[in-house]
Amino acid sequence: MKGGVGQYSYAQNSSAQRQAVEAAKVLIKEAIAEKLDIKQVISSSKLFTIADLGCSVGINAIIAVENIIESMNLKHQSFGPNQEAPEFQVFFNDHVSNDFNTLFKSLPTDKQYFAAGVPGLFQGRLFPKASLHFVHSSYALHWLxxxxxxxxxxxxxxxxxxxxxxxxxxxxxxxxxxxxxxxxIESFLNARAQELVSGGLMTLIMPCLPDGISYLHLKISDFLWIY
Amino acid sequence: MKGGVGQYSYAQNSSAQRQAVEAAKVLIKEAIAEKLDIKQVISSSKLFTIADLGCSVGINAIIAVENIIESMNLKHQSFGPNQEAPEFQVFFNDHVSNDFNTLFKSLPTDKQYFAAGVPGLFQGRLFPKASLHFVHSSYALHWLxxxxxxxxxxxxxxxxxxxxxxxxxxxxxxxxxxxxxxxxIESFLNARAQELVSGGLMTLIMPCLPDGISYLHLKISDFLWIY
Incomplete structure (x- = not known):
């Protein structure tokens, strides 16, 4: 994965991955609205932690996180005007060799969350037990x-x-x-099972192919699935 | 601050800062042994979070963190052999322009903690409310x-x-x-007051100079103080 922001960088050449992020937006909004029990998930500390696994660099990771936070805030406001809004902490994860320097420089200065970068393979443990409320991974889990x-x-x-x-x-x-x-994938799921809080959500966005169909005949929107 | 690991990098030219880290080791060990009420500080989640503010890159940040964790484990073992050890999460913080790529590559593969990098000025908020158990900052807080x-x-x-x-x-x-x-320093202390858990510890290692004394006549060990 080429770092930086130059002509051949991943940041400038990830429009396919961007399509997946855009297509997943509505599905994530719906999942948060319908499936997330805020009162169960957020403890008295009023903290909501999000991990983006395999984030790479560029605008895609930032769009996905902002969508999750916006959906959370919408849901929170639905409880009434006097609810204290939660704080958000976002962990951007990718390989140790990922270009975190470029990622950090591209974070919005007016972001509504505390940001951290987490280096390491997501096929193993990356976070403390029961410390994540939302795990998001887009176009990454198919990599070995x-x-x-x-x-x-x-x-x-x-x-x-x-x-x-x-x-x-x-x-x-x-x-x-x-x-x-x-x-x-077994290691990934075992690790997340330990890291997610009870009642937390996980969205895994992956390119998939139905049996017997050649990928040459499909568009991205045809083989995008959210689990 | 020059990144990387080349001849003129900070990582290769921070022996003065290394002296401060070494000199502070015993003081930190004592502070943890005498002042930290583990039962009050660590909640049921058994998580102990450490933030190194102004970490830069190189071995100094890693030595300091390992010393804190070793001291914590020693204290924890003193409660008896059947105590479940806490998990450790370490946040390495410095400016957005810090060379986090080099820092992440230099982390030990057998480290006994979950690592994260946090970009941003420590004169403002960097972490959620009441989320840190130990704040450490060495040779950094004198920078404007x-x-x-x-x-x-x-x-x-x-x-x-x-x-x-x-x-x-x-x-x-x-x-x-x-x-x-x-x-x-006022902004720094206000931010930390919100981020530290009740009963948490903070060690600030700074070069200081008694009134009327020229720094030309002092060695590092003469003007090192821990607060």
Whole structure:
């Protein structure tokens, strides 16, 4: 992932991911309105914590977070005019090698939340127990935590001949990718199960493909799902 | 402050600040042992949060945090072998322009805490209300949040003739620096008063100079104070 804000940076080349963020806006608003029990989730400290996992850099991460906060404030106001609004703390997470310097410089100066960057793999623990109220991850969870070693081992039946994808590959190659993903998603869910407060929400936005359909024939809006 | 890890970087040129960290170690250990009421400070969530304000980059920030955690664990063990150890979350704070990328890459892979970077001026709010258990700041609080405008205004009696220090300057220049510092430290203390939990600890390590003594005649160990 290329950092900075130059011509070839991720920040300037993530319009596909932006579409996903925009498409998910309404779904997140609805989920917060219908499914989130504010009184159960927010304790006496009146703090609402949001984690954006695999945030990268650029405007997409900021738009998603602002949408969540706006939805929360709307819901909160519906309880009446005398409710004390919660404070928001947002954790932007990505790999240690992510360009956090650029991310921090791009945060709005008038932001309505306390911001923090959290370096590390989301396939493992990143936060204390029961410390998050809302976990958000958009276009990130399909990435593997590492290259499976069988793919680059010439003596393995799953050797991938130097390629970095599994299109038109042997079954052994696809199975290896699949097993690595299964291991990663299990670790991800186990970690979040510990970090989310009881009653918290998680939105996972991922590119998905129905069985038997080639991705060449689909638009982003056709294979966007929120869990 | 020069980022990175090159020859002229802060990380390679902060041995004076390192002396302060080493000198403060024992004092911090004692303060935790004698003054911190763990049962009052740590809630049922068993979380202990530490903020290092003005952390910059390099080994100094990491040493200070590890010392605090070691002291906490020692104290905790003194309650008996069956006590569940708390989790630690550490917030490394500095200006938005700090080199957080280098800081994150230098964090130990076997660290015993959840790490986060927090960009922003410590003269203002950085964290939610009552969310910190331990605030640490070493060799940072003497920096001003900005250059007072009178110093660079040729029509002001406090014009500093292009210099960036107040040694041998007019009283008006010194008073302007002093007023800016007073404003900054007041904002700092007001912000921390909101962010620290009741019973939390704060260690502020600053270079100080007794009245009438020239800094030319002192070593670092002579003017190190912990509040």
């Amino acid at each position: 935590s590492k290259v499976p070693k069988e793919l680059i081992d010439k003596n393995s039946p799953a050797w991938n001949k130097g390629r970095i994808h599994y299109t038109n590959s042997l079954k052994e190659v696809r199975d290896t990718y699949s097993a690595q993903f299964a291991e990663g | 949040s900005k250059v007072p405008k009178e110093l660079i205004d040729k029509n002001s009696p406090a014009w500093n003739k292009g210099r960036i220090h107040y040694t041998n300057s007019l009283k008006e220049v010194r008073d302007t620096y002093s007023a800016q510092f007073a404003e900054g």
